[in-house]
């Protein structure tokens with residue numbers, strides 16, 4: 001069956017990611033640690049492993065871009081849509097773009113918290129859809145006041161339903 005080509009989930013336990021263009025709002029090391037933390041949130045709940053590559057051949061290619069940037073989903077300047085990610089699959093599958101017309105932060109204050117937004121986007125990159133539960137990290141609108149553990153019980157259940165069986169296989 002061809003579900004592995006454009007399926008609802010990745011059919012492997014180890015996923016690679018790369019970071020292309022960075023934002024100038026934060027040091028590179030801060031961007032890298034925030035993205036790693038966002039991947040770890042899902043790794044703990046799914047049993048998946050994420051490995052960072054420095055090549056363009058990674059499964060999940062992460063970039064900070066503005067306006068039209070080479071896919072059919074141009075960004076919209078400040079505010080509005082903050083980021084987007086493609087679902088599992090070859091090529092653009094999993095790729096995650098952050099709108100660099102936003103101001104990205106590592107903490108509170110003004111701007112958007114990169115860790116919180118990345119956790120939402122990587123949920124999409126792993127195959128999750130939006131949740132109607134405002135407590136879920138997959139809620140369609142940004143909400144900074146997230147508990148430190150970030151994932152709601154519903155998020156853990158969703159990602160486990162999608163990937164735990166793979167681990168058992």
Ligand SMILES: CC(C)C[C@H](CS(C)(=N)=N)C(=O)N[C@H]1Cc2cn(c3ccccc23)CCCCCCNC1=O
Nearest residue numbers: 079080081082083084085116117120121139140141142
């Ligand atoms: C959940 C995110 C991390 C990712 C999603 C995008 S996606 C594809 N990954 N689901 C996102 O950006 N949602 C918008 C949704 C949104 C809220 N408004 C908008 C005004 C215009 C356009 C969009 C929005 C009202 C004004 C607030 C604008 C800033 C915050 N924007 C959002 O919360």
Ligand SMILES: [Zn+2]
Nearest residue numbers: 120124130140
């Ligand atoms: Zn979303």
